[in-house]
Amino acid sequence: MKSKIKLFNKAIFKSTLKLNMWVPILNFVLLFLMMLMPIMAQKMLLKYEDQDYLGAVKNIINLSNGEFNILVLLIIPVILGAVVTRFMQNKLQNIHIHSMPIEKKQIYTTNVIAGFILLIIPIIINIFGMLLILGPSVFSQCGNEIVSWTYIAFSLEFLIFALTIMVGTLIGSSLMQTIFTYILLVFPVGIYMLIQSTLKIFIIGYAFKESIVESSLAMKLSILPQTFMVESSYLREKNMTENLYLIYILVAIVITIISYFIYKARKVEKTGDIVVFRKLNPILKYGITFCFMIAIGMIVYAIFNESMTHMIVAYAVTSFVAYFLAEMLIRKSVRVLDSYKGYLVYVIVMLIIFAGIKMDITGFENRVPNIGDISKVSYTLISDYSNNVELTTQENKEAVLEIHNIILSEKAHSKMYSRGGSKNYFDIEYVLKNGRKMSRQYTLEYSSETQKEIETIEKVIFASEEYKKQAYEVFDKENINWIGITLYGEEIAHISKKEEIKELIDLMRKDTLLMIYEQRMKESQATEKIKFVNEILIEKHVEQNENYERSTSLYYNDDFKNTKEWLIEHNYYPKS
Amino acid sequence: MIIAKNLCKKFDDDQILDCINMNVKKGSIYGIIGPNGAGKTTLLNHLAGVYKEDSGEVKINDQDIYENASTKQSMAYMQDEIYAYPQYTIKNMANFYKEMYTNWNEDRYKKLKEIFDINDKKRITKLSKGMKKQVAFCFALSKTPQILIMDEPIDGLDPIARKKLWNIVIDDVAKREMTVVISSHNLKELENMCDTILILDKGKSIIEKSIEALRTDVHKIQFVLENQDQEEELLNEINIINSEKSGSIRIVVVKGEWNEIEEKINKYNPILLDRLSLTLEEVFIYEMEGQGYEIKNQTI
Numbered sequence: 071m072k073s074k075i076k077l078f079n080k081a082i083f084k085s086t087l088k089l090n091m092w093v094p095i096l097n098f099v100l101l102f103l104m105m106l107m108p109i110m111a112q113k114m115l116l117k118y119e120d121q122d123y124l125g126a127v128k129n130i131i132n133l134s135n136g137e138f139n140i141l142v143l144l145i146i147p148v149i150l151g152a153v154v155t156r157f158m159q160n161k162l163q164n165i166h167i168h169s170m171p172i173e174k175k176q177i178y179t180t181n182v183i184a185g186f187i188l189l190i191i192p193i194i195i196n197i198f199g200m201l202l203i204l205g206p207s208v209f210s211q212c213g214n215e216i217v218s219w220t221y222i223a224f225s226l227e228f229l230i231f232a233l234t235i236m237v238g239t240l241i242g243s244s245l246m247q248t249i250f251t252y253i254l255l256v257f258p259v260g261i262y263m264l265i266q267s268t269l270k271i272f273i274i275g276y277a278f279k280e281s282i283v284e285s286s287l288a289m290k291l292s293i294l295p296q297t298f299m300v301e302s303s304y305l306r307e308k309n310m311t312e313n314l315y316l317i318y319i320l321v322a323i324v325i326t327i328i329s330y331f332i333y334k335a336r337k338v339e340k341t342g343d344i345v346v347f348r349k350l351n352p353i354l355k356y357g358i359t360f361c362f363m364i365a366i367g368m369i370v371y372a373i374f375n376e377s378m379t380h381m382i383v384a385y386a387v388t389s390f391v392a393y394f395l396a397e398m399l400i401r402k403s404v405r406v407l408d409s410y411k412g413y414l415v416y417v418i419v420m421l422i423i424f425a426g427i428k429m430d431i432t433g434f435e436n437r438v439p440n441i442g443d444i445s446k447v448s449y450t451l452i453s454d455y456s457n458n459v460e461l462t463t464q465e466n467k468e469a470v471l472e473i474h475n476i477i478l479s480e481k482a483h484s485k486m487y488s489r490g491g492s493k494n495y496f497d498i499e500y501v502l503k504n505g506r507k508m509s510r511q512y513t514l515e516y517s518s519e520t521q522k523e524i525e526t527i528e529k530v531i532f533a534s535e536e537y538k539k540q541a542y543e544v545f546d547k548e549n550i551n552w553i554g555i556t557l558y559g560e561e562i563a564h565i566s567k568k569e570e571i572k573e574l575i576d577l578m579r580k581d582t583l584l585m586i587y588e589q590r591m592k593e594s595q596a597t598e599k600i601k602f603v604n605e606i607l608i609e610k611h612v613e614q615n616e617n618y619e620r621s622t623s624l625y626y627n628d629d630f631k632n633t634k635e636w637l638i639e640h641n642y643y644p645k646s
Numbered sequence: 647m648i649i650a651k652n653l654c655k656k657f658d659d660d661q662i663l664d665c666i667n668m669n670v671k672k673g674s675i676y677g678i679i680g681p682n683g684a685g686k687t688t689l690l691n692h693l694a695g696v697y698k699e700d701s702g703e704v705k706i707n708d709q710d711i712y713e714n715a716s717t718k719q720s721m722a723y724m725q726d727e728i729y730a731y732p733q734y735t736i737k738n739m740a741n742f743y744k745e746m747y748t749n750w751n752e753d754r755y756k757k758l759k760e761i762f763d764i765n766d767k768k769r770i771t772k773l774s775k776g777m778k779k780q781v782a783f784c785f786a787l788s789k790t791p792q793i794l795i796m797d798e799p800i801d802g803l804d805p806i807a808r809k810k811l812w813n814i815v816i817d818d819v820a821k822r823e824m825t826v827v828i829s830s831h832n833l834k835e836l837e838n839m840c841d842t843i844l845i846l847d848k849g850k851s852i853i854e855k856s857i858e859a860l861r862t863d864v865h866k867i868q869f870v871l872e873n874q875d876q877e878e879e880l881l882n883e884i885n886i887i888n889s890e891k892s893g894s895i896r897i898v899v900v901k902g903e904w905n906e907i908e909e910k911i912n913k914y915n916p917i918l919l920d921r922l923s924l925t926l927e928e929v930f931i932y933e934m935e936g937q938g939y940e941i942k943n944q945t946i
Contacts, residue, residue, distance in 0.1 A: 079746075080745055081742050081743075081745035081746040082746075084742075084745070085731055085734075085742055089731055089732070089733065160729075162725065162727055162728075162729035163729050165691060165696050165725060165729070166725065166729035168695070168696045169691075169694045169695065169696050169718070169721075169723040169725075170718065170746055170747075171715045171716070171717075171718035171719040171721075171746065171747065172715055172718075172746070173713050173715050174713060176715075337697070337698065338691075338696050338697055338698075339657060339688075339691075339697055348658070
């Protein structure tokens with residue numbers, strides 16, 4: 071019992087609630103405007119039994135078109151986190167609270183608990199509001215949506231609240247606390263992308279696929295973009311199945327506990343300083359310098375037509391300015407030039423790092439795996455937009471290695487971004503026998519001779535069965551129950567007989583295997599030669615369920631002799 | 647009661663308190679005096695258990711005061727600038743303290759309110775500086791503290807309010823043996839109140855002495871000797887802090903027992919021997935000069 075009392079102080083609790091009641095009121099008003107009022111409007115417009123009514127209500131709760139709702143999730147917990155840690159940031163209040171007969175433990179837990187209550191009150195009232203407006207029957211029909219809204223809103227708000235508190239314990243001003251909290255909410259993915267893109271500029275062949283950013287850990291750690299993703303039902307579902315929101319709640323609890331220990335170590339007199347722990351000053355200073363340097367450098371590089379010179383000048387100027395600005399921020403004074411030694415150290419370290427990268431001391435750029443070590447390699451043919459295919463045969467591995475070596479001999483002409491299509495873009499990923507991966511990406515400008523050289527090798531890959539079986543969808547779809555034949559986008563015939571479907575697919579597979587390298591581009595080249603036939607698309611419909619049917623276009627061109635004959639024979643071939 | 651031993655505190659690279667020693671006895675009034683920036687408030691913040699010392703120790707009744715909630719229950723700290731929650735009326739704040747302090751005495755609060763003519767429905771943030779001080783004083787005394795720490799309590803108060811405040815403090819010290827620590831930059835204000843004075847300058851403690859000792863220890867006298875040539879001889883015999891001559895009259899500030907000094911001078915048959923009155927301020931100035939602090943009448 072005694073320990074319970076020690077963690078909690080009634081006087082502080084009451085005053086925190088009373089002083090900050092405006093935050094949940096504001097929160098509830100916003101929720102009312104964004105959720106309860108639209109629901110009420112729907113109720114007035116549509117009848118109960120109406121299916122549209124339920125759908126419309128569900129859409130509102132689902133946060134479809136819920137940008138403003140998302141802003142509430144991002145703003146309210148930061149305000150709350152800032153107001154419940156206000157006692158640390160206001161000099162007089164800080165001395166006042168710490169002079170009273172109450173330990174730091176009590177001060178912290180009481181304020182955090184009060185803040186937490188202020189955070190959840192509007193969420194709970196909102197649920198009751200929905201129950202009141204919708205009535206029990208519709209309310210229970212929307213049960214899933216309501217539970218998921220509550221869960222997501224609570225999880226994100228709690229985590230952002232906890233992060234704001236943590237930043238508050240490290241920083242000695244409410245304004246800076248707010249600014250740094252928002253920086254932190256985008257920081258992981260921001261710095262991840264900046265570093266990856268910078269490495270891609272400096273290291274020829276460095277592979278950074280922007281498509282993987284979305285599922286990267288850095289993205290999961292970046293709460294601001296994560297909050298915006300809530301709008302997409304697909305991403306929301308995905309996060310739900312990965313238990314991301316549950317993890318957020320657990321992380322929030324851990325952060326709240328860690329923050330207590332930071333607060334406990336924090337000295338009362340440090341209020342007003344940017345960073346209350348002196349040891350963190352260099353981290354902040356060099357962190358700001360580095361982030362600004364690579365961010366501005368990247369922008370300059372893109373603006374000035376991939377000019378390395380401009381970028382390095384930008385690096386020098388920005389790091390200089392950012393370093394001394396950070397120093398000013400920390401010292402709260404403009405007299406900072408005496409700290410030039412720290413900047414020199416930074417410059418030397420950066421020179422060493424970038425020289426090391428540029429000189430390729432690890433041999434990254436020229437490294438090509440031994441054929442014996444490769445378990446498989448994925449590779450995309452030039453001018454091919456389809457997915458990578460994984461190649462495993464000795465012949466194909468050799469072919470990729472050969473292309474890789476040609477690329478390396480041409481690497482002086484490497485570019486960051488491809489211009490005029492992706493003709494000269496290479497994406498190679500080796501999976502080695504020891505399980506490790508080795509990825510390389512290149513964008514090259516090369517002569518037509520080099521292109522011919524590469525094409526000659528690609529022919530070998532194209533001719534292989536494993537390539538075709540992965541590159542063409544006709545091989546990996548089973549259980550097709552319907553095939554439509556379209557001409558200029560319009561369906562002219564369809565096949566639904568099981569035997570016919572099987573025969574046609576078998577013939578298409580045969581023709582695909584027979585196709586040669588030069589034919590693969592035919593679809594776009596042959597329009598004039600064979601006027602209409604090459605426009606045929608064969609569609610198949612699979613996975614038909616009550617809500618949707620998924621169709622895929624299968625590749626066909628008029629050189630598919632066996633297929634064409636069969637189509638003519640069965641009267642499915644369009645007549646001229 | 648309150649003891650600080652070798653108390654040191656740095657704010658970043660600035661030494662704010664440099665090896666402070668102090669000893670406050672129960673039921674006494676202890677004054678801390680020093681110019682702006684001497685470290686008075688920082689020292690009080692240590693005594694109130696707000697700041698943690700870098701080195702040394704601060705003990706109240708033999709217990710560390712930092713993070714010591716039970717000892718703080720019997721303490722009241724009146725900050726230089728009163729803090730009150732925004733929007734809070736005096737009554738709200740009183741209710742807050744009532745819940746916070748187990749020794750809160752509502753009757754005392756009501757009486758104090760009457761004495762200072764306080765309307766507790768007013769918002770604290772809207773009060774004038776002097777009114778805020780009076781309100782803060784009422785709050786502090788309503789906690790029935792054993793130890794009262796006040797940072798510049800009379801700064802901005804009118805003479806009547808000052809008088810009221812001192813009367814109440816002295817009454818509490820006399821009746822309840824309350825211990826009081828007061829800081830001020832004005833020595834005159836404290837000279838009649840305090841038992842002991844600590845002078846701080848640039849974070850260093852210059853003197854810590856009881857007023858009693860100071861008064862009996864330092865004397866300002868003027869004399870004229872029959873034989874002027876013996877003056878030098880006499881001056882060497884007594885412990886001179888300051889000496890000046892105007893005409894044939896020698897005025898000196900001397901340290902030591904009065905009887906002894908009188909005896910020594912009488913040996914030289916003075917034509918004139920007067921003891922002049924010495925304000926506490928002068929005593930301190932002479933004492934500090936004696937310790938090597940040069941206090942000049944600086945002009946620009």
